[in-house]
Structures are given as C-alpha cells and as structure tokens.
Amino acid sequence: MALTFNQRVKLKVTRQFVVVGVLLGIVYIFFVWGFSDLWHYINGIVIGFTIGLLIAILELFVFSRGAKKLRFIWLLTLRTFIYFTLITLIIFNVVVISRLFLWDTSYFEVLADERFYKDYLIEGDFSVAVVYTLILAFVINFIRMISRKMGQGMMLSFIQGTYYAPVHQARIFMFVNVVGSKKILHDLGPLKLHGFLNDLFYDFTVPVVTNRGVIYEYIEDLVVITWALDKGIRNANCIRTYFDIKETINSNKEEYLNKYGFIPQIQAGLHTGSVVRAEIGEVKTQIVFHGDTMNTTSRILEKCSELNIDLLASDQLIRMIGLPRIYGKKTMGEIDLRGKQDRLKLFEVIDKVD
Amino acid sequence: MYKNKSLSRKQKDSITIIIIGILIGLLYPTLDREFNDLGKMLNGPIIGFICSSFLVLNEIWYKRPIFRHMKFITVLVYKSVLYSTFYVLTIVFVISLQRAIENNTNLISFMGSDAFYNLIFKEDLYLIVIYGLTANVVFILVYQISRKMGQGVLWNFIIGKYHRAREEERIFMFMDLNNSTEIAEGLGDIAYNKLLNDFFFDITDSIIENYGEIYRYVGDEVVVSWKLKKGLPNAYFLRAFFQAKRVIHNQREKYLESYGLVPSFTAGFNYGKVIVGEIGEVKSQICFFGDVLYETAKLEKSCKKYSTDNLVAKSLLNLVAMPLIFTVKDEGRVEIEDFEPIDVSSVTEK
Numbered sequence: 001m002a003l004t005f006n007q008r009v010k011l012k013v014t015r016q017f018v019v020v021g022v023l024l025g026i027v028y029i030f031f032v033w034g035f036s037d038l039w040h041y042i043n044g045i046v047i048g049f050t051i052g053l054l055i056a057i058l059e060l061f062v063f064s065r066g067a068k069k070l071r072f073i074w075l076l077t078l079r080t081f082i083y084f085t086l087i088t089l090i091i092f093n094v095v096v097i098s099r100l101f102l103w104d105t106s107y108f109e110v111l112a113d114e115r116f117y118k119d120y121l122i123e124g125d126f127s128v129a130v131v132y133t134l135i136l137a138f139v140i141n142f143i144r145m146i147s148r149k150m151g152q153g154m155m156l157s158f159i160q161g162t163y164y165a166p167v168h169q170a171r172i173f174m175f176v177n178v179v180g181s182k183k184i185l186h187d188l189g190p191l192k193l194h195g196f197l198n199d200l201f202y203d204f205t206v207p208v209v210t211n212r213g214v215i216y217e218y219i220e221d222l223v224v225i226t227w228a229l230d231k232g233i234r235n236a237n238c239i240r241t242y243f244d245i246k247e248t249i250n251s252n253k254e255e256y257l258n259k260y261g262f263i264p265q266i267q268a269g270l271h272t273g274s275v276v277r278a279e280i281g282e283v284k285t286q287i288v289f290h291g292d293t294m295n296t297t298s299r300i301l302e303k304c305s306e307l308n309i310d311l312l313a314s315d316q317l318i319r320m321i322g323l324p325r326i327y328g329k330k331t332m333g334e335i336d337l338r339g340k341q342d343r344l345k346l347f348e349v350i351d352k353v354d
Numbered sequence: 355m356y357k358n359k360s361l362s363r364k365q366k367d368s369i370t371i372i373i374i375g376i377l378i379g380l381l382y383p384t385l386d387r388e389f390n391d392l393g394k395m396l397n398g399p400i401i402g403f404i405c406s407s408f409l410v411l412n413e414i415w416y417k418r419p420i421f422r423h424m425k426f427i428t429v430l431v432y433k434s435v436l437y438s439t440f441y442v443l444t445i446v447f448v449i450s451l452q453r454a455i456e457n458n459t460n461l462i463s464f465m466g467s468d469a470f471y472n473l474i475f476k477e478d479l480y481l482i483v484i485y486g487l488t489a490n491v492v493f494i495l496v497y498q499i500s501r502k503m504g505q506g507v508l509w510n511f512i513i514g515k516y517h518r519a520r521e522e523e524r525i526f527m528f529m530d531l532n533n534s535t536e537i538a539e540g541l542g543d544i545a546y547n548k549l550l551n552d553f554f555f556d557i558t559d560s561i562i563e564n565y566g567e568i569y570r571y572v573g574d575e576v577v578v579s580w581k582l583k584k585g586l587p588n589a590y591f592l593r594a595f596f597q598a599k600r601v602i603h604n605q606r607e608k609y610l611e612s613y614g615l616v617p618s619f620t621a622g623f624n625y626g627k628v629i630v631g632e633i634g635e636v637k638s639q640i641c642f643f644g645d646v647l648y649e650t651a652k653l654e655k656s657c658k659k660y661s662t663d664n665l666v667a668k669s670l671l672n673l674v675a676m677p678l679i680f681t682v683k684d685e686g687r688v689e690i691e692d693f694e695p696i697d698v699s700s701v702t703e704k
Contacts, residue, residue, distance in 0.1 A: 031481065071514030128385050139492055146499060149511055151637030158502055159495075161425030166547045182648075182692055190629035190643040194519040197643075198633050205636045215637045219572060220647070276543040280551050282558045284504030284568040290550075291543050294573075339535075 014056040021052025047094045051087050076141055083137040088130055152214045163287050166278035172232035174225045175301040179265040181221035196260050207244030211237040236321050242268050242311050243351050269300030270313040299337040315345035328352045368410045375406020378489050393452045404444050433494055441486045505567050516640050519631030525585040527578040528654040529621040534574035549613050556605055560597035564590040589674045595621050596703045622653030624667040652690045660685050662700040671699055679704050
C-alpha cells in the first residue's frame with residue numbers, strides 16, 4: 001500500500017519517538033542498576049517502547065491542533081501532566097506484570113506483596129522513576145515546543161551552526177501576500193488584522209509542511225516560503241503549495257466571512273536562484289537569505305498585484321518543473337521589473353479544474 | 355553620562371537562576387531520600403548555590419567578547435568543559451568538607467584518608483556530576499536559544515504574554531544602510547553579508563544599552579522598538595542612534611580595510627499604538643501591527659530627500675525633555691500615501 005506523504009511523516013515521527021523512548025529506558029536502567037540482570041533491561045525497553053509509541057500518538061493526533069487555542073505555558077503544563085500520568089501508569093503496570101512472571105503469581109497478589117508495595121513502591125526506586133519521568137517530560141516538551149516556535153529546522157541549524165558562516169544555496173522562494181492588506185488594516189483596525197492574519201497563516205501550515213516547504217518569515221502580511229531546490233521541484237511541490245493553501249482557505253471561507261466580512265484572496269510570486277544564507281545579528285539572531293533572488297521574487301509579487309494575477313512564476317522555475325496536468329501555464333512574455341536591468345519572462349499558473 | 359539602569363534586570367535574572375540552582379541541588383538528596391542525613395540534605399543546596407552563582411557570574415556578569423564570534427556548538431562545548439571541571443571540583447570539595455566536619459577531622463587529613471578514595475571511586479559521585487551537568491546543559495541550551503530569539507521573546511512566548519494580541523504604545527526606529535544596493539553589487543553576496551553582520555553586531559550594544567528592543571532585521575534594515583516609558587526618559591531612543599553612529603565612526607578603519615567603505619545609515623522615528631501578538635504556528639513570531647510601522651518606514655525613506663540622516667516625528671519630540679546635547683531642526687512635513695501627513699524634525703548632536 002502506498003502511503004501518502006502525510007502518513008509517511010507520521011510514521012517517521014512515531015519511529016523517532018519509539019527509538020528515543022527505548023534509549024532513555026536503557027539509560028535509566030543503566031544508571032539505577034548498572035550492568036545487572038537482563039530482566040531490568042527488558043523492563044526498561046518495554047517501558048520505553050510503550051511510552052514512545054503513546055507519546056507519538058498523542059502528539060500526532062491530540063496535541064497537533066492545540067497550539068492555536070492554548071497559551072504556551074498551559075499547553076506545556078497539560079502536555080507534561082498527561083505524559084506524566086500515562087508514563088507513571090505504564091511503569092507501574094509493566095513492573096507489576098514483570099514481577100507477575102518472576103514470582104509466578106497473579107496481578108493483585110503482586111500488588112499485595114510486601115516486596116512490591118513496600119520495597120519497590122514506597123522505599124524502592126519507583127518514586128525516583130516517577131520524578132525522572134516528570135522532569136524529562138517537562139524538559140523534552142519544553143524544548144520541542146520552543147523548536148516549533150522558532151521554525152522548521154531553525155533550532156538545529158543554530159545548534160550546529162550550519163549557517164554561522166555564510167553559505168551559497170540554490171533555493172525556490174514563494175512570496176505570498178493578501179490582496180488589499182492596507183485596506184484590510186483600515187477596515188478592521190490592527191487588532192482584528194492580527195486575528196485575521198493569524199487565522200490565515202494558520203491555514204498555511206499544513207499545505208506548506210506537507211509540500212516540503214519551510215515557512216521562513218512573516219513580514220506584516222507577507223509570508224516567505226522556501227524550498228530546497230529538489231524538494232520544491234519534485235512533484236511540483238512549490239506550485240501545489242499555493243493551490244493547497246487556496247483550497248484550505250476556500251474550505252474555511254464561511255468562517256472568514258462571518259468573522260471578518262470577506263474571504264481572503266492571496267497572490268504569490270515564485271522564483272528560484274542562488275542566495276546567501278547566514279546567521280545575522282547578535283542579541284537577536286536570525287538566519288537570513290540575501291541576494292538578488294529575494295529582490296526579484298518580491299518584484300514578481302508586485303507584478304501580481306499590478307496585473308491582478310494570482311500566481312506568477314519565473315521562466316527559470318517553470319523550466320525545471322514538469323507541470324502536473326491539472327495546472328496550466330500562460331506566458332506573460334518578457335516583463336520589466338522595477339529596479340531590474342534585464343527583463344524577465346514570467347508565466348501565469350492556473351488551476352485548470354478550478 | 356546618563357545612568358544605566360539595566361542593572362536591576364541583571365540582578366533579577368541572577369536571583370532567579372540562583373534560586374533554581376538551589377532547588378535543583380535540593381532535589382538530588384530528596385530523590386535519594388536522605389531526609390535523616392542532615393549533612394547530605396545540606397550538601398545539595400550548597401553545591402547548587404555555588405554552581406549556579408558561578409554560572410550567573412560567567413553568563414550574566416562577565417562578558418567575554420570572544421563568544422560573539424564563535425559557533426553555537428563551540429560555545430556549548432567550551433562551556434560544558436568549563437562547567438564540568440568547576441562542578442566536579444565544587445562537588446568533591448563540598449562533600450569532603452561535610453564529611454570532614456562529620457568525622458571531626460580537617461579537610462586536608464580527610465583528603466588523605468581512605469574515606470576520600472571511597473568517595474571519589476566507590477560512591478555515587480559520578481551520578482551527582484552527571485546530574486549537575488545535565489541540568490547545566492539544559493540551562494545553557496535554553497539560555498543561548500533565548501538570546502538567539504531576541505530580548506524577552508522566549509519569555510513572552512512561554513508566559514503567552516502576546517498569545518492574545520494586546521495594544522501597546524511604542525516608539526519605533528527604522529534604521530537602514532545607505533546605498534545598500536550598490537554596496538551589495540560591488541562586494542558580492544558573501545562579503546555584503548559579512549558587512550551587514552559586522553554592522554548589526556557593532557550597533558547592537560548601542561541599542562541595548564539604551565533599552566531598545568531589536569524587533570527584526572529585514573535585508574539591510576533593522577527595526578528597533580521601545581516601550582514608551584523606556585524610550586522617552588533621557589531621550590534614550592535618540593541616544594541609541596547617535597551612539598551607533600559614534601561606534602561605527604570609531605570602527606571606520608576596520609570597515610575601510612575590510613570592505614573599502616564606511617557604512618552610513620539613516621533612521622526614521624515615530625511612535626504610536628500598535629497591536630502586539632503572536633502569529634503563525636509551525637513558525638511563530640511576535641509581530642507588531644499598526645499604522646506607525648508604515649509611517650516610520652516612510653520617514654526613514656524620506657531622509658534622503660531632506661538630506662538628513664534622521665527624521666523624527668514632531669509629536670514624538672514633544673514628549674521628550676530634550677537633553678542639551680541635541681539640537682532640533684524643523685524639516686516640515688512628510689506626505690504618506692493613504693495616511694495623514696506627519697510633521698517632522700531632524701536632530702543633530704552638538
């Protein structure tokens with residue numbers, strides 16, 4: 001059975017969690033028991049495996065949509081609490097069940113056994129394991145949640161210092177903005193504008209992530225999305241992203257209409273080229289892209305609003321992409337861009353089965 | 355000289371960290387359930403106190419400029435080595451001292467005894483050290499990330515200060531490198547990026563010492579904001595700009611030798627109500643929304659037309675008790691498309 005991209009991502013995440021769970025289980029047993037009986041290790045591995053699996057399921061299906069509603073600190077507390085409860089229950093049960101085999105008795109007899117409740121629960125290492133779990137659940141959730149706030153891959157890039165020295169990269173860029181944002185600001189006022197943009201950008205998340213894009217930055221009402229060249233070209237991911245976002249907005253249009261009185265229309269410019277990627281700034285550090293490609297992309301977006309076209313892509317990009325059959329391209333000819341010497345050949349991309 | 359009050363902030367941070375350190379220290383013997391052993395219960399918090407004080411001194415009070423030009427991972431490794439050495443020594447010292455007191459001997463003779471050998475090689479010393487270091491690595495990781503994210507950003511995310519958008523009155527400064535397009539073409543992308551990095555790096559202290567918060571870098575532009583009550587006293591927002599100018603001027607030789615030019619820049623200032631709120635999910639930013647952002651950007655762009663390096667909205671200048679060192683000159687009125695025109699002045703330093 002072929003898996004969709006979404007399912008593959010979920011599978012990958014699940015695998016990561018399970019591996020980390022098993023490793024932490026082994027580490028814990030090592031610290032508490034050293035190189036001792038095998039059954040300690042089996043317990044550790046079973047506990048780690050179950051916990052990893054459970055957390056993956058929770059993360060992928062329960063918490064994945066919570067970020068919009070809840071404050072960081074409440075979400076963190078909730079996560080920590082639920083993890084903690086589940087993990088404690090799992091540890092308790094795995095230990096009981098393993099003793100059940102070891103002592104060859106029944107579940108409740110184990111519970112009633114003094115060796116269990118007195119030696120293990122009260123005076124043994126159960127409480128240590130519980131606190132260890134609580135601390136780990138807190139720290140891991142905390143770092144994962146910050147990492148998500150920083151943007152895809154950002155924390156890792158900072159830690160590894162990947163862009164500490166400037167690096168040349170060939171990338172695809174899509175600049176997306178809302179049609180008539182200044183008018184929206186005037187009509188809604190800044191407070192409602194914030195709510196509106198937050199709702200709108202929220203609808204970007206799934207289309208961008210599933211099409212392998214990276215949300216790089218929000219500048220007022222502009223969203224900068226970028227792909228590594230191969231990821232953006234494959235399957236025409238970069239073009240699909242635009243139409244996927246449009247579809248997401250379309251499926252939520254009633255909510256937009258009720259809340260803000262209009263349905264947002266988005267325009268996008270797509271371009272590819274070489275950029276310099278580097279960390280910049282000290283007390284606040286950003287990983288930035290510099291280069292002509294950025295300027296050109298923003299000029300292409302300007303053309304969109306000038307010509308009232310939804311999606312314009314440069315010739316360089318279109319030549320690399322095998323356009324899927326549902327999309328069509330219409331040449332706009334060579335076009336002058338503000339502040340650019342050379343004219344650029346642009347294409348309008350449309351959804352043929354709109 | 356004007357007074358620098360950022361001390362209180364440092365002090366607050368220090369106290370928080372030391373308290374956390376003591377609690378983490380207390381946690382260890384608690385986990386081991388050594389409640390009957392007063393010595394062990396005391397050792398934990400004492401070690402926590404010494405180690406976190408060292409951390410505070412090192413991270414907050416003692417600034418080492420060499421770190422600024424090191425990779426994140428290098429800094430992390432360097433600090434880990436530094437701290438592990440210090441922690442091992444502290445832990446051994448404190449425990450030995452406690453045992454020596456317990457056994458009514460002095461430290462030196464305790465260190466010569468078998469008990470000391472047992473402490474180092476037979477007991478749970480390695481666990482204590484690993485415990486301390488783990489706490490330390492997590493702390494430094496979070497601290498470094500917090501620095502990367504910008505002043506207060508991480509904290510505001512955590513407490514969710516701007517989870518629901520709120521209105522604030524803020525001063526904005528848009529600062530922009532002159533002739534950046536030509537410079538970029540002349541230098542090439544990589545060298546241009548280095549120039550920008552040096553430039554932003556050099557002006558950072560001027561901004562922070564005057565209580566500015568760096569909002570973001572967009573291309574060659576840096577956007578700085580002040581809460582009204584932080585920026586107005588002593589005209590801090592203006593001082594940030596002029597101090598940055600002085601810093602770049604002092605570094606002119608370095609720039610000339612590395613890039614063949616000395617960067618010059620212009621700035622626009624205005625204040626107004628903005629909405630501050632978190633935005634985005636898979637990447638979140640704390641963003642400002644409001645007319646004042648458009649207006650200030652426009653003021654900055656108008657500097658060239660008025661042949662001055664700064665334009666300040668008059669309404670903002672009216673709020674400031676102007677320090678004697680600044681001279682204000684009327685520059686008329688800037689028209690902004692879709693917005694009300696703004697009366698502006700330029701400021702020079704005597």
